[in-house]
Amino acid sequence: MKVMVGGTFDPLHDGHKRLLTRSFALAGPDGQVVIGLTTDAFASRKTHPIHPFAERKADLEKFIAESITTKAAGNKYATHWEVESLSDRFGSALDADFDAIVVSEETLPVAVEINRMRRERKLRKVDIHQITCVLAEDGRWISSTRIWRGEIDVHGHLIPPAKSG
Template sequence: MNVMVGGTFDPLHVGHKVLLRRSFEIAGKEGFVTIGLTSDDFASRKSHPVRPYEVRLDELIAWIESMNFPAAYQVECLADRFGSALNEDFEALVVSEETFPVAEEINSLRQEMGRGKVDIYKIRCIMADDGKIVSSTRIYRKEIDPDGHLIR
């Protein structure tokens, strides 16, 4: 199965890893995963600092390669919320609870364009030790580490 997933992935944390693992799992051994990684310009809209694209790309690829997923993959630069998801042929989009509305918008726009809808797989957000969502913002604020453990 051809799967798409996207994000800023900075820093790459436990929630991102669950999202990416699920993407590769859905793709299966013969599948393909397209990972949209936000451009520096698009990522600059975040409420916290974001490391340069190349740094994030290197970290992302190193982690994926360390996992030895059987599916093939590519990373594409995301300049907006949709990337190539409006025009490419693929079967599934993997998103978090937070980005689910964007996936629904992608399907609506695809339908308006005469393209087929894709299956949407929504992944639950991962909770930190304090019961709140693991997020890059919380990590940058030094509330938690990338594994969701409280920093004291």
């Protein structure tokens, strides 16, 4: 199965890791995962700083090599994967031949819009697989914005406010 997933992945946190892990599990050992990684220009619309594309790509590749490909009872997945540049919300998902897209609760509307636009282009719809967002210790979603603000770490652990004085 060919699966697509996309994001800025900065910083790479436990929610992103769930999204990626689900994408690889869905694709299966003989499948393919295409990871759309936002370009620096597209990511610059965020309200917090973003690391350069090359750094974010290296973090993704390291996580996949160290974590995802060593799952499945200790055997390496044969799943083919690639990272492509994502310069808008849709990337190649509007025209590519693929089977499924994996999204979070937050990005579900984008997947629905992708299927609507594919239908307009006379292309088959793709299956949408939604993961639940990973919650931080305080019961709120882990998000890059919260991490950049210093509220939580990449695992959702609360960071105590700095003491003044």
